[in-house]
Amino acid sequence: MTTHGFGHLVEKLHLGRYVPLPKRWEATITPPLDTEAGASLGRRIVRVCEELGPTFIKLGQMLSTRPDIVPADIVTELAKLQDQVPPFDTNEAKRIIAADLGAPVEACFTGFEDSPFASGSIAQVHRATTKPNGDRPTQAVVVKVKRPDIEDTVRLDMTILRWIADLAERLPPEFGIFQPHQIVDEFERSLLREMDFINEASTISRFVEAMGVDPGFRIPEVHWELTGPNVLTLERLHGVSAQTVLTKPDPRIDRRALAHRIAQAFVRQFFETGLFHADPHPGNLLIEPPANVALIDFGITGQIDEEMLGQLVVALVAAFNRESELLVEVLADMDALGDTTDRRQLQRDFAELIDKYYGLPLHRFDLQKLFFEITGLVRRNKVTLPRESVLMGKSLVAVSGLCLQLDPELDILVLVKPRFADLIRKRLAPSRLLKSATISGWHMFNLLKSAPGQMRDIFRRFARGQWQIHIRHENLDLLATEIDRASNRLGFAVIIGAIIVGSSWVISTAGGTAVFLDIPLWAFGVAGYLIAGVMGLGLVVAILRSGKLS
Numbered sequence: 001m002t003t004h005g006f007g008h009l010v011e012k013l014h015l016g017r018y019v020p021l022p023k024r025w026e027a028t029i030t031p032p033l034d035t036e037a038g039a040s041l042g043r044r045i046v047r048v049c050e051e052l053g054p055t056f057i058k059l060g061q062m063l064s065t066r067p068d069i070v071p072a073d074i075v076t077e078l079a080k081l082q083d084q085v086p087p088f089d090t091n092e093a094k095r096i097i098a099a100d101l102g103a104p105v106e107a108c109f110t111g112f113e114d115s116p117f118a119s120g121s122i123a124q125v126h127r128a129t130t131k132p133n134g135d136r137p138t139q140a141v142v143v144k145v146k147r148p149d150i151e152d153t154v155r156l157d158m159t160i161l162r163w164i165a166d167l168a169e170r171l172p173p174e175f176g177i178f179q180p181h182q183i184v185d186e187f188e189r190s191l192l193r194e195m196d197f198i199n200e201a202s203t204i205s206r207f208v209e210a211m212g213v214d215p216g217f218r219i220p221e222v223h224w225e226l227t228g229p230n231v232l233t234l235e236r237l238h239g240v241s242a243q244t245v246l247t248k249p250d251p252r253i254d255r256r257a258l259a260h261r262i263a264q265a266f267v268r269q270f271f272e273t274g275l276f277h278a279d280p281h282p283g284n285l286l287i288e289p290p291a292n293v294a295l296i297d298f299g300i301t302g303q304i305d306e307e308m309l310g311q312l313v314v315a316l317v318a319a320f321n322r323e324s325e326l327l328v329e330v331l332a333d334m335d336a337l338g339d340t341t342d343r344r345q346l347q348r349d350f351a352e353l354i355d356k357y358y359g360l361p362l363h364r365f366d367l368q369k370l371f372f373e374i375t376g377l378v379r380r381n382k383v384t385l386p387r388e389s390v391l392m393g394k395s396l397v398a399v400s401g402l403c404l405q406l407d408p409e410l411d412i413l414v415l416v417k418p419r420f421a422d423l424i425r426k427r428l429a430p431s432r433l434l435k436s437a438t439i440s441g442w443h444m445f446n447l448l449k450s451a452p453g454q455m456r457d458i459f460r461r462f463a464r465g466q467w468q469i470h471i472r473h474e475n476l477d478l479l480a481t482e483i484d485r486a487s488n489r490l491g492f493a494v495i496i497g498a499i500i501v502g503s504s505w506v507i508s509t510a511g512g513t514a515v516f517l518d519i520p521l522w523a524f525g526v527a528g529y530l531i532a533g534v535m536g537l538g539l540v541v542a543i544l545r546s547g548k549l550s
Contacts, residue, residue, distance in 0.1 A: 042077030049081060054121025055157035055191075057081050062187050065278065065300065065394055067375040068385045069183065087119040093126065093145045100228035108226055110138060122195055123147060127236065130223065140236040141223060150195065158188050179384060186387060194299055197232040203275075204234070204298050210273035217265045218294040237294035239286030246282060246405055252289035259407035261291055263415055266399045270392060271419040274309065278302040278391040280398050302391035308334075312389060313423045322358060324350035331383060338382035346381040353377060365413060367400045492539055496532045503528030 049060040063070050064078035093116075094105045105112050111129040118125040126143045165180035193199055201222045208219050218237055226233035245253060262285070269276035277284070279300040286294040304312075311330050318326035324347045331337055331346075353373060357365070371393050378385055400412045426432060461467050507525035 040073065040077065042074035045074060046077050046081055049078075053157075054083065054085055055154060055161075057083050058121060058191060058194075059161070059187050062190055063183070065391060066183075066387070067372060067394070068378050068383070068390050069179070071379070072372040072376060083120045085119060085121050087116045087124045088147055090114045090116075090126075092148055093124065096145055096148065097143070097231050100231045101226060109141075109143075112143070121147070122150060123232075128233075130226065130233075133225075139223075141226070141233050142220075142236050143226070144197065144232040144234070146195065146197065146230040154191060154195065158184070158191075161187070182384070190300075196229075197227065198229055200298060201227050201232055203301055206275055207277075207295075207298065207301075210275055211265070211268070214265075216261055216292050218292070220294075220296065237286055237296060239288040239292070239294050242282035242285040242287055242402060245287050250289065253287060254290045255406045256410070257291035258287065258293065259403040259410045261293055262399060262406075263403045263410060263412050265293070265295075266395070267412070267415050267419060270304070270396065271309070271416075271423065274304045274306070276302050276304070276392065276395055278395045280395055280402070282402060285402075300391070302388045302395070304388055304392055308386065308388060309423065310427055312392075313420060313427065316420060317424065319350075319354055322351070322354050324348075324354060331378075331385075334386055334389075336378075336383050336385050338384065341382045346377075346383065349377050349381060367412070368397045371397045489539060489543070492535065496535050496539070499528050499532040499535075503532065 046060065049056040060078045060081045061083065064075050064081070067075045070078070094112075097108070098104045101108055108131070109128040110131050113127045116124040116126050123144045123146045126145065128141050128143045130139045130141055132138050161184050162181075165184040168180040201224065204220065205222050208221065211217065211219060220234040220237055223233040223235070240250075245255075245258075249255075266276065266280065277295055277298065277300075279297065280295075284295065284297045286296060288294070311334055315327055315330045318324070318330065327350050328337075328343055328347050337343070337346075357370065374393075375385075375390070396412075403410050403412055503525040505525075506528065507522045
């Protein structure tokens with residue numbers, strides 16, 4: 001970290017004691033040249049992640065999906081992180097497949113390519129061909145094999161990350177707004193989901209079921225008989241990436257029809273199925289002429305439930321009606337406001353943003369710019385949006401940008417607007433309002449029914465003197481540790497001083513007197529000097545390692 005210009009963080013997090021003394025002295029005497037003077041903060045963070053290894057690359061990729069926590073310029077750099085590591089031995093991959101599927105590779109596949117065509121920190125992917133099964137002919141597939149012992153590696157890395165997050169939240173107060181514990185917890189859940197191949201296979205199957213049969217928009221089929229906790233087998237889809245289509249136009253591809261199909265498919269995911277692909281960059285879309293699309297890589301997905309979708313609809317209606325106060329209340333219902341959020345300031349910021357875009361024609365909206373302005377606004381006001389809503393916004397922006405590159409005349413907001421109208425109509429339908437009123441009435445009835453008993457218990461506690469007030473302190477344990485460390489060093493220094501004084505007195509008064517085995521008394525004084533010197537050197541080393549010399 002110090003190499004990339006983050007030495008101040010090492011000091012603030014009290015990590016100086018873990019820096020080897022030679023490097024610390026070298027940095028003190030001749031500070032390292034700033035080889036990254038022209039690099040941005042985001043670029044330097046990317047280099048730190050790449051240097052620390054695959055787990056931290058995954059962390060950077062996860063942070064690139066949270067522009068409500070991380071500034072936009074850093075998000076842009078983190079999105080460039082590539083999860084590429086050397087593949088592990090193919091024989092080991094075959095052993096894992098055999099152990100997971102209960103049969104050797106030769107019994108499961110008619111063909112299996114030894115060289116993987118993709119390799120990441122969690123797994124590597126091989127091409128293969130299935131055996132015929134009844135009426136089902138052979139099929140080209142891809143086999144994803146989890147790396148051996150990856151769970152142990154991730155568990156160790158997560159322990160280190162949680163420890164760093166604890167330091168970052170307790171020591172430098174300015175880091176609190178980034179909520180390090182929340183970031184690490186979210187990252188751990190995301191990483192565990194990615195390592196759970198059964199969960200990924202289930203998610204893909206739900207996508208297939210939700211999107212239905214559409215020859216123009218394909219999702220890979222899961223081969224459940226060839227899938228286990230450490231192995232995932234999927235149908236191999238064909239086509240070139242959308243990135244290739246953008247850079248090398250193909251006259252056989254109808255770009256306008258392609259843009260419309262992609263937009264329609266994702267709008268349906270957002271507002272009908274509730275299950276959506278949260279990383280629709282051009283590399284995850286395979287294109288075949290004239291306008292057929294295949295969606296791959298379901299490592300990052302999101303799910304919007306009915307309640308959250310309703311809150312988003314209310315927020316958009318409030319924005320259209322310039323009701324910034326209602327926007328703040330919606331965020332409060334989402335439990336997104338921080339403890340120190342100034343509601344009045346947040347309301348004023350929303351009002352200013354709404355006024356900026358109010359009355360602007362739909363075709364003039366820049367969704368990416370608007371999205372980053374909204375996330376910057378909530379970040380300044382210490383608001384943390386639900387992860388799923390941020391993923392949905394980021395996915396919508398990515399799809400919009402891709403479709404506009406394919407067809408500049410396509411207006412994705414025109415496709416979204418009818419969906420909002422349908423959602424509002426459904427939420428205001430009499431049957432839905434009656435159902436909501438019935439549920440609310442049931443909750444109110446239960447509350448009134450239990451209230452007398454709860455009040456009786458409260459008064460009983462008062463009468464018995466069992467009412468207690470619990471006070472929780474924060475960060476006092478760190479103060480106690482520092483006081484204990486300082487007192488220990490002070491006691492150690494007093495002992496060293498006493499040994500030096502005693503040894504000096506022995507040498508000055510001993511002369512040539514021998515007291516034990518003809519050893520002169522002054523020799524004991526010299527031994528005392530040596531002991532005091534060793535103890536003093538140890539104390540200096542301890543102080544230097546703690547980074548508290550100055």
